[in-house]
Amino acid sequence: MKIKVAIVGGTGYTGVELIRLLSQHPNAQIEYLTSRTEAGKRVEEFFPSLRGVVRDLAFTDLDENNLAKCDVVFFATPHGVAMKHAKFLTENNTKVIDLAADFRLQSLTDFEKWYQLEHTCSDLLKTSVYGLAEINREKIAKADIIGNPGCYPTTAILGLAPIIHAQNQANQALIDPYIIIDAKSGISGAGRQGKLNLIFSETSENFSAYGVAGHRHLPEIEQGVSEILQGKNVQNHEIRFVPHLVPMIRGMFSTIHLRLTDAGQAKDLQKIYDDFYANEAFIDVLPKGVYPDTRSVRGSNRLRIAVQTFDNSPIATILVVQDNLVKGASGQAVQNMNIMFGLDETLGLNVVPVSP
Incomplete structure (x- = not known):
């Protein structure tokens, strides 16, 4: 074929x-x-x-x-x-x-x-279907039009999906409504354009936030969380999303901060994430105490996640990395194509990350 x-x-x-x-x-x-x-x-x-x-x-x-x-x-x-x-x-x-x-x-x-x-x-x-394969695989297989997800929403929704799904299944709040997403992207995320603020002398040795008052990817993240809840409305989540530009070409790192309820603290978050992504070819949930970096996914369709909880604290932190041009864009688009045409989802995407 x-x-x-x-x-x-x-x-x-x-x-x-x-x-x-x-x-x-x-x-x-x-x-x-x-x-x-x-x-x-x-x-x-x-x-x-x-x-x-x-x-x-x-x-x-x-x-x-x-x-x-x-x-x-x-x-x-x-x-x-x-x-x-x-x-x-x-x-x-x-x-x-x-x-x-x-x-x-x-x-x-x-x-x-x-x-x-x-x-x-x-x-x-x-x-049309929102093309996040790990969430909408069955709908993608029947779709004629795919809206390929934005790069930041890919990390945010996939980073939140296991805990939101667990909350949905339990039909009780496992996390407090307020979610903080502190996200960073390489300069290629801005596209191939000659803007002054994107030239080497402006971005090198610099680290800046943008879209602080509001960013177009926020409603996409909110939509994704609502879809996972499947209308059960365990609670309305208020999401604070702030993106940053870092002086590297490729890579995206989203750090998600959550506050667990008493019911959430009683859950094993590591197991929730391990089980949720156990059969996903491109999602790698790291062992406890191991943390991802952007180089570990460079040039690949891989997304890596780490889960961090703390003794005697309700705070949980989810760390998510991807290559913004591959899993965050073109690789995910090819993954969607494979699903739409009934092919093995990994075809053309078994690219080993480039290091160093």
């Missing part, structure tokens, strides 16, 4: 990651690769790292009819692009995986507030 693939927006960081991963995928064939500015240029001219990896592949202008000849189209584009083409593609039996935000938020109000765009295909939004 060969899946015919198109990538719209192949010159950004998530685009080149898709090319890197899909070019090694045994069941995928990249048929079209579009770029608004680099049409006609061969891929290896633009990305020397792909010389000898992809052959006879060049960037082209976007043509919907060419995209519709493919089985799946990945949109590695700015917000607002995928929804312009999703209706035509799905009507022609082509699946859509959007790495931007067009199909992440089910609330039109939240989408328009945080992305300052009018949603042009709300009917398709209702049938």
Whole structure:
């Protein structure tokens, strides 16, 4: 089985990651690769790292009819692009995986507030699926449109999912409502753009917070937590999320602070996390007392989690790391493709992390 693939927006960081991963995928064939500015240029001219990896592949202008000849189209584009083409593609039996935000938020109000765009295909939004495989695998398998999760929400939701699920199953509060997510990302998370605050002399030897007053990934995290609760409303969670920019290219580290209730303190959190992710190929729950770092996942589709509790204290800390461009973006998109087409979920993604 060969899946015919198109990538719209192949010159950004998530685009080149898709090319890197899909070019090694045994069941995928990249048929079209579009770029608004680099049409006609061969891929290896633009990305020397792909010389000898992809052959006879060049960037082209976007043509919907060419995209519709493919089985799946990945949109590695700015917000607002995928929804312009999703209706035509799905009507022609082509699946859509959007790495931007067009199909992440089910609330039109939240989408328009945080992305300052009018949603042009709300009917398709209702049938789209949030592409967090470890939570929505069965829905993804039947989907025509996937909203690939944001990088920060991936770490946050997967970091919170086991304890929220346990709380849901127990039908009682295991954690207090107030959750703190202290998150850091490498500079590639801002995309491949020439902004002053992203140049080397501004980011090197610097560590800064942003989106402190509010960040567009917060409603996505809140939506994810609500979905895990499955409408049981054990309690309304108030989430404080603050992202930071750190002077490295790749990597994301989210530290989640929770306060356990008496019922929560009686639970073995390490076992809850071990059991919840026991059969997940890309989630690694570390042994007690072992903590993750971003280098341990660099270049891979791995997400590593550590659980820390304290004697005679209700505080718990969950530590989550991933490569923001792989599990946080393109790798997760390929994982979704595998599920959508009934393939082994790990195909094309068994990449060993790069060290040092």
